[in-house]
Amino acid sequence: MITEMLAPPPRSNSQTNLLRPIGAYSLHGLAVAGDRLIALDSARGYLLSIDLNSENTSILNPDRVAQFEGATGLGIWEDTIWFTKEDSVYFCTPTDFTPQHFVTLPYTANGIAVWESTLYVTCQKAGYIFIYNRATARLITQFYSPGIGVEHIAVRGEELWVSDDIEQTVYCLERATGQMLFSVLTPFENPTGLAFQTNPQTGKDSLYVAYAGEEAYIRDDPNANPPHQLEYRDRTFIHRLQFHYNQEGHYALSNGFLIEMSYVEELLPLEAVHLQNVQWRIALPSETPRQKVRQISAVGLPFTEEIVDGQRIAVFKFDNLKPDERHLFGWKALVEVYGIKYRLTPRDLEKVPDLSPEFQQRYLVDDDELAMDTDIIRNAAIEAIGTETNLLRKAYRIRNYVYDKLSYGIKPHIDPPDVALERGVGSCGEYVGILLALFRLNGIACRTIGRYKCPQQADKLGVPLYPDYNHVWLEFYVPGFGWLPMESNPDDVIDRGPYPSRFFMGLAWYHVEIGKGISFEKLKTDTTPESGEEISIGELAINHIRFTILEELEVGN
Structure with a gap:
């Protein structure tokens, strides 16, 4: 009996934003060939062809996978495939996947993109995007990398698009100068490749981003007692990144x-x-x-x-x-x-109006046990900014100063800023307390915001999710512009830096803003306890x- 092989059915509209290629372990590098995505699986050395409509996946280089193991960047131009592996750039053809050496970099080459006669190669250790002539392998110029992590790159017309795995960000740069136009936060962590696909019918571009990392799961092992064990497995997928740049508002959604x-x-x-x-x-x-x-x-x-x-x-x-x-x-x-990610530069804030008397009275005072009159906090406020006078640079330097001085740790209660700063370990609330005190002592109006973050599982639709902790962050005020968000501790991920800037003037989709500048929850009653202390909500309710x-x-x- 002969069974007819049918093409996989198209996926529903609710699925088209997320692709999970079967047999993929660690996708690094992404390119487009017609209506298909071409992805590089660094762990297996597979060049995968992925149908956007059905998610059907095939291996393009079945007899050349060893040569692609450990490769990270991928670019396609006309009839040539380009990829990076270790410190070198290689190319091959779609009919013969034998790699041919193109150029060697001083350090590990990460991502690659091709546009006409030009190659763009990212290198985290060097901190640059290297630009080569495709015909001569001559280095034309180099641009500073916009982030601090491993970056991948794509070209769309006169724009360079760069993803950064630590920053959890995609940047849009001018292709001619490398100047940043705007940036957007990705909905998932560890982006590892990006590519634009143009719909031939509508002419509309879709930006697809690859992600790779690990996820924890509960493994059922019948031979163990207890049978359920915490394990980790590879997690990789491709997702359509949507964005909207509001140039007038200086932000991108x-x-x-x-x-x-x-x-x-x-x-x-x-x-x-x-x-x-x-x-x-x-x-x-x-x-x-x-x-x-x-x-x-x-x-x-x-x-x-x-x-x-x-x-x-x-x-x-x-x-x-x-x-x-x-x-x-x-x-x-x-x-x-x-x-959301705001795009303001220190030059934009060279001449800002003075803070109004109302804001000075409200947002420059110690109204929440901030220990602003203690020597340790006052000295820290001076040391944090040095001789800086620009509002944006002052805010950035204060953030980095606090990250240098603190390590993250959860405690059952929040100590005042002077105690937390001297201890060197703080929860998100203690980070916020110190930041508020240093901002206000340096004349920058600020306030708290929070109170919860949705668990970061955007691929689990319709499933009840329960956060483990509450969370607070802050906003600082720019006269003439408005309030800008800034996370408390999540960017403090590298000991002594450099620190990512993903949540400096930015928030991810999972932040839920509740009660800006006011108490999240309060209890008022005519009853006075015998102890004379305020009634604690935590002792009354769950x-x-x-x-x-x-x-x-x-x-x-």
């Missing part, structure tokens, strides 16, 4: 997701307490350039809504809370979230936080 977030308190006091005339106030998600609130509804009990400093707050009211009462109350929000990613949203290119 990237891949958006519609998420449902629930924040619910379960009233379960540790000790019997009787409270009267209670107002339980919980901040609601904010409206920002990267976050849109579609809908908010009450969970368990109804609430009234108030506006404080432009921020929405849910207010739950109880005439009496008896010791044996139990309640569930909170809110559920349907929120659009996007990645919070339940849940995220569900419902769908990926379109972003206009």
Whole structure:
């Protein structure tokens, strides 16, 4: 009996943004050939041809895989395939995959792109993009690399596009000068290749990005006791990076997701307490350039809504809370979230207006036990900026100074900035406290923001996700422009630097902004405890936080 071989069916629209080629282990380098993506699997040495519609995958170099093992960059121009391996650049043809040497770099060559008579090669250790003449192998010039990690590169017309695995960023540069135009955050970590594919019917470009890394999973081993064990496996895939550059607003948005977030308190006091005339106030998600609130509804009990400093707050009211009462109350929000990255340079801020008296009184003061009057904090504020006067450079230097002085560690409570700085270890809240103190002492208005991050699993749609911890970061103010976001500790990933700048003036899609510059949760009551201390929310209730990613949203290119 002969079975007819049928082509794989097309994938649904909900799948077209994410490709998981079967048999791929570590994709590094990406190129386009017609309506197919060509990907380089560095672990196996495979050149993979991937159909965008069906995800059907085939190996183009079945008898030449050894020559491509360990290769990282990939570029295609006309009838020639170019790739990088170790410190050299090679080329071959699609009919004969025997590598031919082109040029050797001083250090490891990472990514490669080809445009007409020019080759572009990235080199992390050198910190440059090297540009060669394709016919003579002569070095024409070199540009500074925009990030600090391993970078891959693609060309689109007069633009160079560069991905950086540590920065979790794709940069758009002028091809002639290497000047950065804007950058976008990728929705996943460790981008390892990128390529533009043009739809022949619409003429619209789609930017595909490869990712490679490891993921933890629970392995079921019947021979072990207990049978479930934590293991790690390769994780690699290709995803369509969507973006929109708002030149007037100096920012770029990237891949958006519609998420449902629930924040619910379960009233379960540790000790019997009787409270009267209670107002339980919980901040609601904010409206920002990267976050849109579609809908908010009450969970368990109804609430009234108030506006404080432009921020929405849910207010739950109880005439009496008896010791044996139990309640569930909170809110559920349907929120659009996007990645955002602002593009401002020190030159843009050479002449900024003075900070208004209102902002000075509100955002330059010690209003949250910031220890701004202690010697250690005052000396740190001076040491952090040196002789710098530019607002943006001061902010950047303060961030780097704090990263030099602190290492990340979680503690059961938050210490004041002077204690945390002297200890040298801090949680995200302690990073924020020190940053706030140093910013304000240097005349930069700033405020806290948070409160949770959606678990970073954008490929798990419709699955309830539960964050392990809350999280806070901050915003600093540029007179005449507005508020700019800055993460607290996630960019502190390299001992003594250089530090990535992905979350300096940027936030990923999974940050949910709630209660800008105000308390996230407060309790007001007429009851005064015998101890005279304030009533702790943590001793009265258990919070339940849940995220569900419902769908990926379109972003206009």
